[in-house]
Amino acid sequence: MYAPPNDPAQRGRMTAAHHRAAVQLGVTVTGPETWGWNGRTLGRPARHPAHGDCWLRLDSAPASRRPDAAWEGTAVAAAVLPGVPQPRLYAVDEHRTGGALYHAELSAYLSSPVCSADPVLRAPLELPGRWWASLRTSLAAVSTTVTERVTLRRAWLDQVFPVFLGLPPPVEVEFTAAHGDLHWSNLTRRGPVLIDWEAYGTAPRGYDAALLLAYSLLVPRTAARVRAELAHLLDTPWGRVAQLTAAAELLENASRGDHPELVPPLRAFATALGRAPTSPAVS
Structure with missing residues (x-):
């Protein structure tokens, strides 16, 4: 499910790492937490003095097995697919602490909602x-x-x-x-x-x-x-x-x-x- 980690300590570490990334990237968090599948990621709306409304998304992994391939996907896609509608990537921040590596991406905020809050569709969609x-x-x-x-x-x-x-x-x-x-x-x-x-x-x-x-x-x-x-x-x-x-x-x-x-x-x-x-x- 899309929910915070079951372990309160892990939730605290993710929240602290997200706050650190916000400071490093010069943004002010402006909205509620949005957690990914099983608490693997944490995203929040934010405001940047130059870019305006943004989205700050944090991912984490054990520092001993850094998932370079996964974390490079957004930057690579942005570079090779400029004509495909995707959020503009402004900046990336990485930080290692307590045996974990945290990767944060600051992207343009999208005003349109996603088609479903969950990957599995549960109600009909009428799209033009x-x-x-x-x-x-x-x-x-x-x-x-x-x-x-x-x-x-x-x-x-x-x-x-x-x-x-x-x-x-x-x-x-x-x-x-x-x-x-x-x-x-x-x-x-x-x-x-x-x-x-x-x-x-x-x-x-x-x-x-x-x-x-x-x-x-x-x-x-x-x-x-x-x-x-x-x-x-x-x-x-x-x-x-x-x-x-x-x-x-x-x-x-x-x-x-x-x-x-x-x-x-x-x-x-x-x-x-x-x-x-x-x-x-x-x-």
Whole structure:
């Protein structure tokens, strides 16, 4: 769930680190706390004397295993995708203390709310055609970039397909650049602006569209809209691989306690895909 850490001491450390980052980056915090999944991140509105309204987001990890790849995603995406709507990144601050490393990013504040407070969609969304057209343009631009960053590895596909789908791994997989975490909490209602680029990297072609569809399965009406608007990415041999990949990933996450309510529709979703005619891309 999107909530503070269960450990009060950890919450205190995150709060203190966020305050330190605000001082270092010269901002005044102006709004309430917003915690990420299981208290992993902490964000708050802030005000900068030059940039105006901003968003200050803090992440943390043990100092012994610094997640460079994850934390560089936002800066890399901003550099290689200037035409894709995303929050402008103003500054970054890192601080090591007490065996932990804290990474803070100061970005432009977005006035538009996100489509859902939770990655899993739970109520129908009525989004205009221009919203979907913009998303298609953004996903096309992302997929054409070249990056050495990796979102999903082939070895992981080989492992999870048999375990979570009961299927052999795909024989062929085409990898392209992807946002890497495209769900309803990372898309704004106006635009859309795509946020939280820390997972930017290579994944099976069509993965972003497939993941958004998988997160929509509790709302069949919106899931059908995703299928229709992103059919050019989903209704292909590569799109089938991507959809199975998204199902396997969310089922693996559910095995660790994340979004268990998705398990029944994900299993039905994967079963239907598994019955589809074979293609050159899938064994």
